[in-house]
Amino acid sequence: MFWHNYKYALKALLKNRMLVFWTMIFPFALAMMFHLAFSRLHDYDVFEPFNVAVVNDEAYKNEKVFSEAFKTLGEGDNKLFNIEYVNKERAEELLENGDVDGYVYVSDGKKIVKIKENGTNQTVLTMTTEQVAQSAKMIDDIAMTEMAKSAGQQVDVEAIYRDAVKTVTGAEPNLKDESHVMNIVSVEFYSLIAMACMQGAMLSCEMMNRCMPNISNRGKRVAIAPTRKGIIVASNLLAGYTMLFTAVIALIFFTRIVLGVEYGDNIPSICLLAAVGGLAATMLGMFLSVILKTRESAKNIIIVIVTMVGSLFAGMFGVTKMFFDELAPLVNKVSPVGLITDGFYSLYYYEDATRFIVNVVSLIVVSALLFAFSIRSLRRQRYDSI
Numbered sequence: 001m002f003w004h005n006y007k008y009a010l011k012a013l014l015k016n017r018m019l020v021f022w023t024m025i026f027p028f029a030l031a032m033m034f035h036l037a038f039s040r041l042h043d044y045d046v047f048e049p050f051n052v053a054v055v056n057d058e059a060y061k062n063e064k065v066f067s068e069a070f071k072t073l074g075e076g077d078n079k080l081f082n083i084e085y086v087n088k089e090r091a092e093e094l095l096e097n098g099d100v101d102g103y104v105y106v107s108d109g110k111k112i113v114k115i116k117e118n119g120t121n122q123t124v125l126t127m128t129t130e131q132v133a134q135s136a137k138m139i140d141d142i143a144m145t146e147m148a149k150s151a152g153q154q155v156d157v158e159a160i161y162r163d164a165v166k167t168v169t170g171a172e173p174n175l176k177d178e179s180h181v182m183n184i185v186s187v188e189f190y191s192l193i194a195m196a197c198m199q200g201a202m203l204s205c206e207m208m209n210r211c212m213p214n215i216s217n218r219g220k221r222v223a224i225a226p227t228r229k230g231i232i233v234a235s236n237l238l239a240g241y242t243m244l245f246t247a248v249i250a251l252i253f254f255t256r257i258v259l260g261v262e263y264g265d266n267i268p269s270i271c272l273l274a275a276v277g278g279l280a281a282t283m284l285g286m287f288l289s290v291i292l293k294t295r296e297s298a299k300n301i302i303i304v305i306v307t308m309v310g311s312l313f314a315g316m317f318g319v320t321k322m323f324f325d326e327l328a329p330l331v332n333k334v335s336p337v338g339l340i341t342d343g344f345y346s347l348y349y350y351e352d353a354t355r356f357i358v359n360v361v362s363l364i365v366v367s368a369l370l371f372a373f374s375i376r377s378l379r380r381q382r383y384d385s386i
Helices: 002-014 017-038 058-062 064-072 088-097 120-149 157-169 184-197 200-209 217-224 229-258 267-291 296-313 321-327 336-349 354-380
Strands: 050-055 081-086 103-107 110-114
Touching (some): 050 088, 064 120, 184 336, 267 336, 336 354
Parallel strands (some): 050 081
């Protein structure tokens, strides 16, 4: 009976044009758009270096890793920027006169880009600054951890920073002139995969609505059917998860093989994270469907809002994840979107798999909690008449 219900639930999903579009068509279309928009951003030689100002005050100089890394972007034959070091007033004047496309300054430890108008150069400057800042923060975090371990001992600070840079970049660096900017293209496609995983919330919500007598006529028939409700719910959820997982895995290999996105040697880990992330999204959709006492369309809208807010905090809409980690550090530690995105970041930045494993385990724990709360709520539901 389980596999019979599973087969027909899967058929029902494949006939739902809206869900097929959002799950199996939209992510691929978005991948093509990303490829057209961002595929050449990391190839610095396709750009003519453009003018950028840097406010070279004490706050900027104190950010040694960031300032040295940013400096290298304005050096050499393949430089990205023509950097002019000035004070804040001069930077504003250059921007206002159109002599620079933007300027960078540091305020309260935050790396800020000031631009006058939007354009390709401004986008490159903003995204590059965010990624350099994120890399620099991780280097500082790793170095601070290592120095804390050596408390009370003689410490070679430069050696520790060299090791930290090596961990982040995967290269043998010179602390004074070597930097590494995270591949902007990979970041965008990591975010795309994470967003595709979150479509599982819509699928599981749809399948749960089909099982609830206060939502649909089919739910009324399910409620009076002799088949155990647990079998019907489990088979429906598995059908939704199957459709989601197939779509996400297809998306990963489409971007890798057809679009040529470079994920390195992390494909198995990416697939594992996508599988666990999709499971968390499926449980999130189940949970929201069960606890929300409203119409089906309203549930879908709320799920989209929850997913988009989680995506915003995870850094998928132009604002860095690091910004929200500082603003509300607990959100991304419990949000499935934040955990998925952080898992992808950890794959890129860290050779040690500890942080990646923590993210995977956290997603499993979140999935288990959402499932437990959903089952408890389902068992407590009673209907006077169906």
